[in-house]
Amino acid sequence: MTKELNVGIVGYKFMGRAHSNAWLKAPLFFDLPAKPVLKTACGRQEKSLKEFAEKWGWENIETDWKKLVSSPDIDIVDIALPQNLHYEIALAAAKEGKHIFCEKPLSMNRKQAEEMLRVCEDHKVKHYLNHNYRRTPSVAFAKKMIDDGKVGRIFHWRCAYQQDWIVDPDFPLTWQLRKETAQAGPQWDLNSHAVDLAHYLVGDISTVSCLTTNFIKERPLADETTSGNLSAATLGDQRGEVTVEDAALMMVQFKNGAIGSFEATRFATGRKNGLRFEIYGSKGSILFDMERMNELQYYSLADEEGTQGFRLIQTTETVHPYAGHWWPAGHIIGYEHAFVHAVADFVSAINNDTIIEPNFYDGLKIIEVLEAGIESAGLKKQVVL
Structure with a gap:
């Protein structure tokens, strides 16, 4: 039976769509060691969040990111938000033992970046920073x-x-x-x-x-x-x-x-x-x-x-x-494919317990x-x- 990794995404606008497409497409084009499951989408505006979830195939919705991060059925927290919101969510996710797939830039300042890296390393979770152009x-x-x-x-x-x-x-x-x-x-x-x-x-x-x-x-x-x-x-x-x-x-x-x-x-x-x-x-x-x-x-x-x-x-x-x-x-392929490549590499890094780059160290x-x-x-x- 194929192992599954349940994904919770926070954010559903531009990057939320790009990330959702990647989680969906990666197992169709790559032989992944585990299957990403689009488990829960999180955002502040319930009506538009529900429309997003139904369109992209997310099983559940949640308007409180703290509940998503602490949920026992989430393995990966995908932070698809502006940079001023990365720090608090990433710290909470790492402390809950969740692997983190995070949009760039990493943080608002060096102090935040240093703490985000330290907490992820202390809790031994995989942390990926999505500078997707590397993966063209x-x-x-x-x-x-x-x-x-x-x-x-x-x-x-x-x-x-x-x-x-x-x-x-x-x-x-x-x-x-x-x-x-x-x-x-x-x-x-x-x-x-x-x-x-x-x-x-x-x-x-x-x-x-x-x-x-x-x-x-x-x-x-x-x-x-x-x-x-x-x-x-x-x-x-x-x-x-x-x-x-x-x-x-x-x-x-x-x-x-x-x-x-x-x-x-x-x-x-x-x-x-x-x-x-x-x-x-x-x-x-x-x-x-x-x-x-x-x-x-x-x-x-x-x-x-x-x-x-x-x-x-x-x-x-x-x-x-x-x-x-x-x-x-x-x-030819397009912009969205680099996100798919990132998801494929991220899932493999989790399964094989290897380092993925760029990560929060690179982000710092x-x-x-x-x-x-x-x-x-x-x-x-x-x-x-």
Whole structure:
């Protein structure tokens, strides 16, 4: 009889849907050692929560996350909420012996991250932080190429994460634009992904210099019943202060001697979810664009003189990480598939009692870099980690 792992999810908006799809699809495409069961969905608004649960196949609903976390029939707590809500739920779940699948960024600050990691380790639960871009076939294959020496010694990391959803000055003051609920703007939300990728592909960061700015300082207040959505409604003429940055630029030094840059903005007109990175080394270079997520660009100095140039690698063949679980070569996959890969790896880590990455330790390292960036911008000087 197949072992089952009962999942309880807290949060049912954007990430709740992405996670639910992953829990459903993972056992259909991967031979998992245990079957995830969509046991209980939790949220504050009972009517919309019930609609969500019925649509995605959750067996039960609960409006009190403390009851969900303490329930004896829950094995995994999936935290699909904004970052200001991660800390309390993660601590409670770990103390109840539940494994934790958590959205990024990990926490609001380093102190919270340190305690979340310590409590999870003390209670010996698996903890996963969902920087899902690691689990696209292209990024995972780029990691393999780097580990195999195809790039050589890395000199440069360049990364830009650009969106445009708040260019309109009449876009409302959602939770993402308030320090008390978001901690920071794209430095926290977008650069958390970028820093995770840099740690994964290049190495740990030793120094940070950062510049932040605001383009629009006040916005219409958001209707709280819709403020979790990027299409949130406003409350008429009432306005409030934007208390996080609109854009951030970081320059870093890595411990291995490489240098890097990070651009994170929500004011890149025309960019919906533009995440790109470039890695330049002594033997070659790798370029990635999330909007073309099934592709890598690769340049090799080992190619014959006169024929050198960036080549396209389409990462849809069975030799590429995760790709063999889906469709024949050339049949692309999408954004949601990285969540499925994360669930498959998480379930295997629980069953085999192995470490899964990124986890709360990785999340703590990311928060340290992000905080150093905010500190650097305030002091207008370099910060050493």
